Amino acid sequence: MYGLVNKAIEDLVTIKFGADKWDAIKRKAGIEVDSFISNDAYPDCITYGLVEAATEVLQLPASTILYAFGEFWVLHTAKKGYGDMLSAAGRDMPEFLDYLPQFHTRVALLFPHLKPPRFECSDRRSNQITMHYFSERKGLSVFVEGLLNGVAKLYETPALVEQTRFKEKGDDHDEFLVRWGDALP
Amino acid sequence: MLSANHLDSMFPFHFTVDGEMRIVSAGSALRRICPNVTDGAEFSRCFTFLRFGMLPTETFDGQYILKQRSTLFIFAATCSALVLRMQVLVLENPTRYCFIGSPWVRTPAEMRALNIVLNDFALHDATVDLLQLVQSTDRAIEDARRLTSKFEVQRNDLEQLIDTANAPIVGVDAAGCVLVWNQSMARITGIEKHDALKTHFASKHVSEACAQSVESMIASAVRGELTPVLEFELNTKCGDRRLVICSVSPRHDAAGGVVGAILVGQDITELGEYRSTLEQRVEQRTAQLSQANAELSRAMRSKDDFLSAMSHELRTPLTAVIGLSELLVEGVYGPLGTGQTKPIATIAESGQHLLSLINDLLDVAKIGAGKVELNWGDAEVREVCDASLRLVAQMAQKKHQVLSTRLDAAAPSIRVDERRLKQILVNLLSNAVKFTPDSGSITLETHADMDAGTLTFAVHDTGIGIADEDITRLFTPFTQLDSRLARQYAGTGLGLTLVMLLTEQHGGHVSVTSQVGKGSTFSAVLPWHPTAPRASSPASDEARADVKGATPPALSDTGPVIINADDSESCRMTIGDFLRGHGYRVVDAHNGAEAIAAVFEHHPVLVLMDLQMPQMDGLSAIRLLRSNAVSADLPLIALTSRRLADDRAQCLAAGADEFMSKPVNLPQLLATIGRLTGANSA
Numbered sequence: 001m002y003g004l005v006n007k008a009i010e011d012l013v014t015i016k017f018g019a020d021k022w023d024a025i026k027r028k029a030g031i032e033v034d035s036f037i038s039n040d041a042y043p044d045c046i047t048y049g050l051v052e053a054a055t056e057v058l059q060l061p062a063s064t065i066l067y068a069f070g071e072f073w074v075l076h077t078a079k080k081g082y083g084d085m086l087s088a089a090g091r092d093m094p095e096f097l098d099y100l101p102q103f104h105t106r107v108a109l110l111f112p113h114l115k116p117p118r119f120e121c122s123d124r125r126s127n128q129i130t131m132h133y134f135s136e137r138k139g140l141s142v143f144v145e146g147l148l149n150g151v152a153k154l155y156e157t158p159a160l161v162e163q164t165r166f167k168e169k170g171d172d173h174d175e176f177l178v179r180w181g182d183a184l185p
Numbered sequence: 186m187l188s189a190n191h192l193d194s195m196f197p198f199h200f201t202v203d204g205e206m207r208i209v210s211a212g213s214a215l216r217r218i219c220p221n222v223t224d225g226a227e228f229s230r231c232f233t234f235l236r237f238g239m240l241p242t243e244t245f246d247g248q249y250i251l252k253q254r255s256t257l258f259i260f261a262a263t264c265s266a267l268v269l270r271m272q273v274l275v276l277e278n279p280t281r282y283c284f285i286g287s288p289w290v291r292t293p294a295e296m297r298a299l300n301i302v303l304n305d306f307a308l309h310d311a312t313v314d315l316l317q318l319v320q321s322t323d324r325a326i327e328d329a330r331r332l333t334s335k336f337e338v339q340r341n342d343l344e345q346l347i348d349t350a351n352a353p354i355v356g357v358d359a360a361g362c363v364l365v366w367n368q369s370m371a372r373i374t375g376i377e378k379h380d381a382l383k384t385h386f387a388s389k390h391v392s393e394a395c396a397q398s399v400e401s402m403i404a405s406a407v408r409g410e411l412t413p414v415l416e417f418e419l420n421t422k423c424g425d426r427r428l429v430i431c432s433v434s435p436r437h438d439a440a441g442g443v444v445g446a447i448l449v450g451q452d453i454t455e456l457g458e459y460r461s462t463l464e465q466r467v468e469q470r471t472a473q474l475s476q477a478n479a480e481l482s483r484a485m486r487s488k489d490d491f492l493s494a495m496s497h498e499l500r501t502p503l504t505a506v507i508g509l510s511e512l513l514v515e516g517v518y519g520p521l522g523t524g525q526t527k528p529i530a531t532i533a534e535s536g537q538h539l540l541s542l543i544n545d546l547l548d549v550a551k552i553g554a555g556k557v558e559l560n561w562g563d564a565e566v567r568e569v570c571d572a573s574l575r576l577v578a579q580m581a582q583k584k585h586q587v588l589s590t591r592l593d594a595a596a597p598s599i600r601v602d603e604r605r606l607k608q609i610l611v612n613l614l615s616n617a618v619k620f621t622p623d624s625g626s627i628t629l630e631t632h633a634d635m636d637a638g639t640l641t642f643a644v645h646d647t648g649i650g651i652a653d654e655d656i657t658r659l660f661t662p663f664t665q666l667d668s669r670l671a672r673q674y675a676g677t678g679l680g681l682t683l684v685m686l687l688t689e690q691h692g693g694h695v696s697v698t699s700q701v702g703k704g705s706t707f708s709a710v711l712p713w714h715p716t717a718p719r720a721s722s723p724a725s726d727e728a729r730a731d732v733k734g735a736t737p738p739a740l741s742d743t744g745p746v747i748i749n750a751d752d753s754e755s756c757r758m759t760i761g762d763f764l765r766g767h768g769y770r771v772v773d774a775h776n777g778a779e780a781i782a783a784v785f786e787h788h789p790v791l792v793l794m795d796l797q798m799p800q801m802d803g804l805s806a807i808r809l810l811r812s813n814a815v816s817a818d819l820p821l822i823a824l825t826s827r828r829l830a831d832d833r834a835q836c837l838a839a840g841a842d843e844f845m846s847k848p849v850n851l852p853q854l855l856a857t858i859g860r861l862t863g864a865n866s867a
């Protein structure tokens with residue numbers, strides 16, 4: 001994955017847990033890279049290694065870390081690092097979610113080695129949407145859950161994100177139902 | 186032609202004006218953002234035309250548009266901050282000017298402010314992607330800034346480290362000019378950094394003698410080669426030199442290319458000074474040692490001198506004592522009164538004993554000091570044994586002891602120093618005689634061992650025997666001899682030590698077996714290989730055999746003349762009286778010069794020449810005599826109390842026919858004189 005992803009993990013850990021923890025995680029993962037370059041592509045194993053080391057150093061389950069990382073990505077990294085690109089993608093959450101399928105297509109123009117996820121929307125109603133997530137990578141569905149919750153927080157829209165299909169349980173892909181407003185139970 | 190819907194989806198920010206400059210249509214996104222853009226609205230109320238670099242007098246109308254149709258039109262909305270970048274499309278019948286394009290936004294924030302979202306743009310519009318690109322570039326720039334500041338900190342740390350390091354550090358570029366010059370360098374050389382920078386390091390700061398090697402070290406580091414540690418002298422501001430030891434390594438740029446060299450070193454001037462002090466000290470010590478060595482060898486020499494001097498001093502009076510008492514006994518000075526013969530004989534005997542002790546002492550000391558060199562030759566065993574026996578025969582006879590030999594026929598000869606072997610045997614035999622009671626028997630036996638390659642000379646006696654525990658101590662050097670032993674076997678200590686030393690010097694060993702009250706066997710085991718027997722036999726032994734039982738002759742003032750040159754009165758007297766007693770006319774001389782004068786005056790048949798004499802010593806006299814035709818062939822016997830190996834060789838080289846050491850064995854002297862003069866002595 002591109003350096004900005006690894007850098008985001010670094011930022012998350014340093015801001016929430018301190019620089020010592022980050023050093024410990026990096027040591028644990030056996031990573032010699034001093035500082036990740038945002039626009040350089042790194043092997044996926046580095047990102048996975050960092051998450052795995054973080055579970056040990058921070059004594060947290062991987063799901064907690066990935067979820068937090070999803071939220072953090074939207075609320076912190078993407079927002080901060082890409083100006084208000086996320087906000088510019090929609091005036092409100094539904095508009096943003098509509099735009100999401102396009103998002104990584106354009107990102108891929110910037111990053112030639114990107115192996116971007118694919119999002120598709122279906123069952124678009126006024127207060128809910130079904131989001132389909134396709135990826136070459138494994139085990140990131142909790143990350144997506146965190147991302148979508150982050151988006152809701154970004155637009156200050158109380159929403160419920162619910163995974164309805166699981167690739168790891170044999171489904172074709174992961175599927176999320178996002179509900180807000182009246183659709184909230 | 187595009188339908189209004191198609192146009193809107195492709196160009197959501199477009200608008201069209203007619204010839205009157207009134208809005209006839211507009212894209213949905215534009216309408217939403219600028220509500221005043223409605224059909225029929227005057228263009229000039231909705232937009233301002235931004236005429237960059239255009240003349241202000243010109244008016245924005247159809248004519249102008251047609252004229253400028255190939256340029257980019259920039260419009261600012263009147264109701265918002267929106268700026269549109271547009272291209273005009275001119276349509277005919279009716280005349281329409283259709284402006285197609287999109288808002289000019291540089292950041293997502295501007296977009297937000299304009300209330301535009303990404304979706305407002307047509308899909309083909311690159312504005313969105315450019316915006317993303319700008320973001321990612323910003324991101325990269327931010328990365329760079331972050332890294333730069335991080336590296337700046339590191340660089341500052343490093344620079345401080347280098348600058349304050351307690352080691353001289355110099356960085357040079359590929360041309361060898363100074364780029365880095367730390368405080369330690371400034372301290373050592375007294376040259377400040379700003380003065381050193383950009384100067385050529387090797388030629389400016391390194392001593393002339395070392396500049397070349399430093400230069401080539403830097404050059405090979407720049408070539409990326411491994412360089413060894415280098416020691417060189419740095420020039421200082423005040424003209425001093427400081428010795429440093431440096432490692433030189435290449436300086437790399439980010440791409441890994443070599444751009445110069447870094448020298449990191451240590452000031453070892455003090456170390457160098459310490460080293461040279463050490464060297465000096467070593468030199469001093471060496472000098473002291475060699476001086477000590479010289480002193481030692483001087484001491485050794487003076488010890489030798491002392492030994493020879495002592496032996497001279499001791500022997501000279503002893504010669505007189507022995508010689509005179511022998512002459513008394515022989516009746517040379519007239520018949521002795523009853524009761525006088527025995528005590529005088531005892532005096533002679535004691536003298537002889539004392540003499541042999543001195544000889545032994547001297548020998549032991551010399552062998553101990555490694556001063557004795559063996560004079561190897563083939564000796565006939567029988568002859569040596571007989572001669573040795575003869576020397577103790579008289580003593581044995583007095584005690585009515587029986588002397589016998591049992592010689593191994595397999596070993597007729599042996600390669601030894603004959604004189605020394607005789608010394609060994611005589612010592613063993615005389616000990617045996619001493620410690621064997623009257624009427625006892627003493628046997629000298631030889632036994633060849635072909636396999637071991639040894640010849641054993643064993644002396645058996647029927648003497649008092651020696652206790653086992655004493656045997657082991659018997660051969661230890663005299664200094665360690667038990668006093669009780671020494672007393673009990675008075676006189677043997679040195680003799681046995683000498684026997685042992687001499688035997689060992691021959692490469693052999695000594696052994697002893699004994700039974701108290703029954704007798705002992707002392708053996709000298711010598712290396713041996715069968716050799717051919719010798720033809721001739723030493724004259725001296727024969728002579729001595731001849732002398733045995735000779736009747737004492739009367740004093741003579743006639744007969745063949747012998748010059749007796751000796752500064753010692755007692756020596757002159759002893760020898761002179763003895764020779765006169767044997768029919769020679771003896772003329773005394775006190776030094777070499779007198780001796781020469783006497784030769785020309787008295788025409789002697791032979792000259793006896795003592796070596797150590799005042800005014801002219803014996804050697805010089807001998808040489809002078811030999812250089813003169815008259816005395817060139819005159820028989821000449823050199824005499825000395827010193828017993829240095831050199832003396833003999835020197836004397837013979839100077840021209841003496843024989844060499845005898847004092848105290849002179851008088852019968853032997855007589856025999857030698859006889860031989861040299863070709864006359865029958867006595």
Ligand code: HEM
Pocket residue numbers: 001002004005074078079082085086100103104107111113114115116117134135136137140143144147148151
């Ligand atoms: C400015 C905003 C964003 C940027 C620049 C961005 C960029 C990236 C990049 C560079 C990767 C790594 C992929 C690779 O290196 O191969 C990635 C992965 C991912 N992104 Fe985004 N992203 C953005 C926003 C979002 C949002 C809003 C979501 C979802 C709500 C999202 C979902 C994901 C997911 C799930 C992955 C994981 C990769 C995978 O599943 O294969 N991203 N993104």
